Amino acid sequence: MTFTVKIQNPYSAETVKELLEDYLLIPRKxxxxxxxxxxxxxxxxxxxxxxxxxxxxxxxLTFEDDDYPQKDISLGNQKYVDCLYEDEHLIIVNKAEGMKTHANQPNEIALLNHVSAYAGTTCYVVHRLDKETSGAVVFAKNPFILPILNRMLEKKQIKREYWALVQGCFLKTRCTYTDKIGRDRHDPRKRIVNSQYGKKAITQVTLLQHYANSSLIKCHLQTGRTHQIRVHLAHHKHAIIGDPLYGQKISPRLMLHAYQLSFTHPLTLEKIKVTASSKTFKQGIPDK
Incomplete structure (x- = not known):
């Protein structure tokens, strides 16, 4: 796979070596x-x-087949892609609930396959959303930018805001959950709060609206553990409505939506901010 990357250098690097190593994270080979x-x-x-x-x-920069060997995947159908932002390096799309971010089996077709068909090139997953969750998700359009976006995610430079409809009424307008999260040894699909062996997990919660028996909240992630929001909320007696794993499936869908995503573009320093809408999520919110 030969491709060329052109950058109007936005950084204050002093030498070519520093640019490639410190800013663009290009491997030594x-x-x-x-x-x-x-x-x-x-x-x-x-x-x-x-x-x-x-x-x-x-x-x-011109990259050849020896630099980044071609990764072939089956192309999906571009009609399933709701594009929120796209340039030559990355694409942000609005994932529908019920669709996997990436395939787990060789013959599966997931959002990654549809996005690759839409972009006309093999794309790469930067972060994922649970199958039941809808909303904004980022894909890299080439292997060159993938480690740069991964580093941004690790350094919490990609801000993700989720909206959730949960059971019960919050007593506080703001709170932060810091319970450690680990695997559930009794059910491989699930995660649990495990203060001894779990990994660090931080979820910031803000109340948006009270309803009779539920609350609409927004959540900001400081870490990205599997099922983090779902586990934290269920542990604190506010399971997400429609959650088949951690609550009760009393709604046609899991009422969790990746509402907003923002970051500074690593190659242009442009401020990127997208908002994802969801008809099915809105339909699940009670009238005031």
Whole structure:
């Protein structure tokens, strides 16, 4: 897979070496290929590894098959893609509830397959949403930007806001859950609060609206554990309505929606903010 990346350098790196290592996170082996094949230019000129680079310089990187071997997946149907944002490097889409983010079996078709058909290239999962959850999710359109987005996710530089309709009424308008989360050894599908062996998990909750027997809340994740919001809320007696694993399926769908996603684009420093709508989520919210 040969592809070229052009960047109007937005960083304050001092040399080409620093740009590739510290900002673009290009692995050592691929940096070596770029250098010996002269597949990197600055403002149209081939360069030395210690060449100074200025903000605004045009950086052109050409990657070949040896750099990033082609990963082939079955293409889905682009009509299932609700695109919220797209450029040459990444795409953000609005996932419908009931659809897997990526396939778990060779013959499965999931959102990743549909997004790849829509984008016209094999895409890569940056983060996932549970099958039952709807809303905004990010995919990388090439393997070059994938580790950059992964680092941003690890450093909490991609902000994710979820809306949930939960059982009961919150006594506080704001709270933070910090219960550690681990696997449920009795059910491989589930996670549980485990203060001794669980992993760090932080969920910030803000009350949006009270109803007769439920509450509409928004949640911000500081960590990304599997089923984190669902486990935290159920543990504190506010199971998400329609949750078949941690509550009662008293709704046609799990009432959890990835409502908003925001971050600074790592290659342009543009501020990206998208909001995902969901008719089925709105239909599940009671009248005031």
């Amino acid at each position: 691929i940096r070596h290929f770029l250098r010996i094949k002269k597949n990197i230019t600055i403002n149209g000129e081939t360069i030395n590894w210690q060449t100074p680079i200025k903000k605004g310089d045009l950086v052109e």
